[in-house]
Amino acid sequence: MFGFVAPSFTYGHSHVSPEDLYGSLFRDVQNSKIFKDSKTFADSLPIDDPVLIIERYHHEKSEPGFNLSQFVEKHFQMPAHYVSTFHADTSKPVSDHIERLWPVLTRQPDYQERGGSLIPLPHPYVVPGGRFREIYYWDSYFTMLGLRESGKKELIGHMVENFAYLINSFGYVPTANRTYYLSRSQPPFFSLMVRLYAEMEDNKILTRFLPQLQKEYNYWMNDDEAAKKDFTAYRRVVHLPGGKVLNRYWDDRATPRPESYREDVELADAAFEKYGTPRDQLYRHIRAAAESGWDFSSRWFGDENDFSTIHTTDILPVDLNCLLYHLEKTLAEAYLLGDNRKMHLEFEEKAKARVVAIHEYFWNDERKFFMDYDFVKQQSTRPLTLAGLFPLFFKLARKDQSHYIRGYVRLNFLKSGGLLTTKVRSGQQWDSPNGWAPLQWIAYQGLRNYNFNRIANQLNENWLSLIDKEFKHSGKMLEKYDVADTNLLAGGGEYENQEGFGWTNGVYLRMKRHQR
Template identity: 70%
Template structure:
């Protein structure tokens, strides 16, 4: 049975996730190792009406000599990684390379693929690169930092408008514009995008996007008919004592991810055999971690070395709640500009309450660092990660706290190529020895906010140096880097390292220019 997912008011069409649309055909292809990357079939474009394809499959699959691979080739167009005639010139600077690369990563509405799982967007946008052929939510903020440095205000406006379109269409911003992402979002950076755009176009921008900012807030703060009992959660909301309400990552589905279908099933079997975890519970934790953008990290594990102990929905993340604080502050400012003092005060109060809760639940006095909170155990998790630098970025740390954080980053995270994501070597990509552009920027800007310019400059020199070294060697800008051993390529993850790459390009340009 085909399950209805959502309908866009703008296009008036229903959107179906491919596993719902194709049923057993989808499962058979993914479990049959037809493609090495599960995302490939999720992105395939049907050459015929899907109903016809399904009928043909059930008619032909029992025939002698039937080849599933041949059937797929005959009925679908397989998407390619992003390619072009663009040839990197290692004689030019990385800065020049990135500015020439923007058109390669840009997609126009008229050039978007038709059919398949892609949700068409009305304006131009920039994709990350490689296997990522769609616009990704939190990636785009960091990409925009570089677009601003390149003078591409037009593209920033288009991308903000695309995200506003998605909010109007679905009530939130999905991970990316694919139907199989319509059950989850990503870290809520829309308010930062709007603020960035307002820095170029004036504060009127906040009033323009106020309806979409409020809709996104309502999505993250949906409480349904929950009872508000302390230490309980409903969707993305968690209730704590003293009336505190914080947020966690979630997904409205508890099934294998279409883009990692086979991998999720295999992990669910392992979790069930070793820990008695039900598949539904495991899938929910995996999907919630995917919503976080940190897919995957020991940060979400009960046992830092065992992926099958993932427990994301038990965890209240410090970075997410800092982002929600910014959204509340942005809404307060937008309502002030709208001459609505009552709503302004409501959101000022919400932001102040969240600020107090961030101090209460995330600051660990023993470790002197901001750490995630496990509301099931009613204690901080054991994971220390770069997420703990978000309070510096949003100026939520006290001056004494900032000194502890700066010292911890410098002594435990800063390596010859930049900052580690965590100190744990789990084999997951959001762990040691890898470093990621968005987290380098969050920490760098956070250090600047508290006048730790020497440490920020040290970080900048190491990170920019690593990017330039790799570019000179390969002519590529990469999704992630090995910051511990700059002679080695980063590893881990469910796919090969990707080149392009949107957020690396953006952070590189912004950090390079701020350094001067």
């Protein structure tokens, strides 16, 4: 095990994002296309003191024959991919392969890296794999489902403790433990992780992590008292008529993402030329979509085939608000266990109010489906997506609503390899024909909650069969799959399909157990 150096969690030198630390050097490298993947340089480590490297760069860049690529190679150490040297045995079942993968994907407590973007954590954790070398927030819940099946309770506990540590340090869970993610979170699954851990231990776990659950809730509900007008928003809070409140995704910065710098600049330029969209506005929408975990999807677009029409911060997402309902219910129970009846009743009321608002704003009675809501236009957005199954997962749908949703799943989403994410073929990775492990689980469990066991079992069989088939063919567990044509690999997005893969492994083991 590596030694652990406890960092001071401030926005001081130790937690400066690489684009702020390296300035024009960072921008020049990312715009130069030296690396196929912009995340590579964002994750690199300086070989010398960053200040010295910056001074050398400004001194040397104007000299004849200066080569930026050679300068970077000389002064930075590039990160390695997880799983790149792991050899699969395709003669063994997928479950055996996953058991062998867990140690490969497990990272030990970190050192503070001088000039690096990694934020050290005090306990071991599982990374997704490939280019994703850090702990990701919502990924980790689905990874934990499989860790539980593997009997790795201690590792689950370590990961929950790491997220509590991040909440204590920052007041929220960043997308992952990188400095360039410190301006946003991800879908708030911490309350589900705590409940999962409590099921393996006891309910005292809820009271143990109550302070962190409350802090995370405060982060999502941070509001400006002076701005409470109907259909107006402040950060992640949106005010609606009658005192109702729902939430949206947001990011506290409006600049290109360091890990996708060049891509964001190019898109902002295109949107400005085509529609006159201010660049900072577009960057905010891109970053907010990244907070959603669905980066990217036609779900966030005004024109489903035009990425430059992204308008994420105008949209109330149904899945986010179901997750915050779960957080409110968990807080209510935790306060009751701690004999704080006043706070218990307060959060019970908040949860009830949110359910009313979820039904009012997300259930589209004309299309008979739960849909996202554009609070600027004051109407449902157009796309049908698997986010509409979150009310089933959290048992918030009425019985009549659940029958309509089952019909949509059977007729629109279910394919030979599992469930499509959306019906739109936009070229984005969170659109057709791709299917993703977390959404397969949400849909599967949601359907079972309403006793739609036949279609749930069909989904289970289709998804597991696709993973088995791909593993036999390539020896890989992938981040996403083409569920419409099981002979093709999934594509789209800003980077190649990654292997490892944390949440695919987790959901596979959990659904395999249900299949048995």
